[in-house]
Amino acid sequence: MDVIGHLYQGFAVALEPANLFWCFVGVFLGTIIGVLPGLGPAATIAMLLPLTFQMNTTSAIIMLAGIYYGSKYGGSTTSILLNVPGESASVVTCFDGYQMAKQGRAGPALGIAAIASFVAGTVGVVALMLVAPPVARLALSFSSPEYFALMCLGLAMVVLLAGASLLKALLAMLVGLWIAGMGTDLFTSTSRFTFGHAELLDGIDFVVVAIGVFALGEVLANMEMRGGARMLPVPKGLRNLLPTWQDLKDCRFAFLNGSVIGFLIGVLPGAGSTIASFISYGVEKAVSKRPEKFGTGVPEGVAAPEGANNSETGGALVPMLTLGIPGSGTTAILLAALILWGLKPGPLMIQDNPSLFWGLVASMYIGNVMLLVLNLPLIPLFAQILRLPAYALYPVIFGISLVGVYSVSGSLFDVWMLAAFGLLGYAMRRLDYPAAPLILGLVLGDAMERALRQSLMMSQGELSILVARPVSATMLFLAVLLLATPLFKKANALRVKAIEQAD
């Protein structure tokens, strides 16, 4: 088959010692910046870009792509250990990952994250290699109404993320939507909720809210328990630091689900890895035999989002490499890099530079193996951080959070915002409001509003455009179904009760 021949050539390129070296440099740097909250792959690649001018183009793209997918591996580490999301795509990993760490299962959680990343990362590359052109064409048929329906489906996940009270979850989600609406309105260029501050013209950075609500909120809530603040248990012995067979068996479907959903959403230029991780978590919970356990530390709750955000990388490279259309901030920079190196990214690039494309694909297989080998031995090391007593651990989390937020924008204003969201997170914990729906609203709000308004501009105000198209109609129907599940459950509970009383 043609693919095998190409891939063989690709491996010949990727296995050249220089390319192997740069692949390792890339995935190693990626892991580090993934672990550090704040600094993301986009910023790192942009800063390293001038250094690549002296390099061979294939080596350079292999290294930069390594940074990109490598960062997704590292992102889970601080989410699991400290409840500090390392990247925006790792917020969902906090839900169950941090709970697992609290139960002394930090090692297995990190192990599951690494394995899920490896499996889904590899599936993403296979898909990139086999189905890129047709999938890219399919992605083009997606337009604003479909994006709106997709965001609705995502938002309907709130019923799955809600804790004891659906009302509280909806309120938290509304606050998230409100925060998403801050800044400049794209369509009219008017300011919303900026209160005269130029710093708010671009809205509030997602990282600031996520780190504030999750990490600082958690620290503040724990500090309150004076004396009672126990250290997290970290069992000794290597066996306790790795996932068990049972864990892996529980994650079987999550690996598949994360891989497929991550790739498909990655291909869409208007979505992104954060949305992919939310949706795959929601799907995992929806089909699970034990949905009530989600959020209390189940391994599949880590595997699904971690898989999705890794496979998303393969997906996001599809429109970039086959069409020259960047789907995310990071791929936009990779595209800029290709242009600066004198290549012409576009529909003909693979045809014109087969060795670059196939070399990159082959290097991604190698890079994923390197990442697994690199990350698994680090787990016992990272897990040790939880042995720190509370009076040392909490300041560390505070420090990491502050530096992480400051490194995104270099603005003290954001640090103050972080403090405010830390207090909000604390208040929400005290009053028993779940944080996840707030983040969900924040992630989806902006894209959802935009897609709705674009759709209505396209249809000149006719709402029917949303249901007249089959794909968007299907997704909207699923969203309604999802929203209605609590009602069904309630009705069912009443029926059971009625039958019992009749007996």
Place this chain on the structure above:
Amino acid sequence: MKIRNFPILLALAVMAGIPLAAWAQGFKPAKPIEFVVHTGPGGGADVLARFIANAMEKEKVLPVRMQVNNKTGGGGATAMAYLAEKQGETHTIAAYTGIWFTNPIMRAEAKHTMKDLTPVVRLVLEPAVIVVKNDSPHKSLRDFIEAAKQNPGQMKQSAGSIGARDWVVRQLLMKNTGANWAYISFPGGGERIAALLGGHVNMMVIEPQEAGEHIRAGNMRVIAQISDRRLAAFPDVPTLKEAGFDVPTVPQVRGIVAPPGIPREVVTYWEDVFAKLTQTPTWKKYLEDNLFEDGFMRSAELNKFIDVFSDTTRGILKDGGIKVVR
């Protein structure tokens, strides 16, 4: 030059027997240059700044390093405010672009205008082309305009935000022809192209470099170019004027500004450095690769350009029904 270095330099100058007047004329940077941009890493201004920093080093035009500092936020307002605060600082410069003009006109929160800063040079003009999908029935811009006239509001353009260059082009064309079509904003360039190629919109304004490969692959067709003369890459496509639309050409401008209140000789120094840079092969190749035009202009000329450009922009925004705050 920082005040605390002054006595030492003064002493050195006296020791070396250099006449003080001559010293005052010859500014030379003594530490790395802070290069402020308003986009995050990877944004248009950021990529240009990092390219300049690299080219300066490669072509040995500047004796010190340049360090890019991303002051993002507020659609450029944060970077402009930061620069305005650096009053008199000689080791800081910034890369401006069109949004530095439009943002303060539209936004009350953006308190600093280009007039508050010291103009240094204008560097590039980025032309644009108007494209349609390859299977579009519109063979020329006239075809599109006629279709828009017959179906008011039904034709669609995928584009950026209000006040961006593609918006300005639309406003000018609509005013000139009386046609009317929808302007659908997408935040990312990739989404705009995807909307056009997916057949969800009819037309877009795009940078020629960005469109180049889609045209070569036969996915897009250029129907007009927004440039004073035809670009070498598109010898057969008419400019707006040639196509019969008498509207001003709106290039995307990029250049360098410095903080307010810096000495004249520092401005001269930077003018000379950038004049030298634009003569190097690295720079010429960069313009060629990206299909940019050389828009070099020195400080005095740029100062006049700022006035004219701001007034034109304000007028277009007002005509477009946008609230103008200053």
